Amino acid sequence: MSKDYWGKGLMPEAVNAVKDYLFGELDYDFLICGYYDFNEQSKRVQTKCGFKPYRSLVMTTQMETKEQGTLMLLLNSKKNIKLVFSHPETLISENW
Incomplete structure (x- = not known):
């Protein structure tokens, strides 16, 4: 997104609309x-939209560089979901 539009709440609004559609209409579990x-901006948007950190890992960028990253998880609150993920050594939290 162009810097001209930063700080106007557009990204959280867009993420929440997609989230509501995927959970509400398509019945996604997570x-x-x-x-x-x-x-930090991406982290702030994801946190603001209810996602929680669950895995830390090194990711490869489109430029083929390696960067430390965090995967974020959001469970569908209308379901009673018990998750099991492989690679527990990279989990940030098991309290879901």
């Missing part, structure tokens, strides 16, 4: 997104 740890 959503996963992520950010590179240097990208």
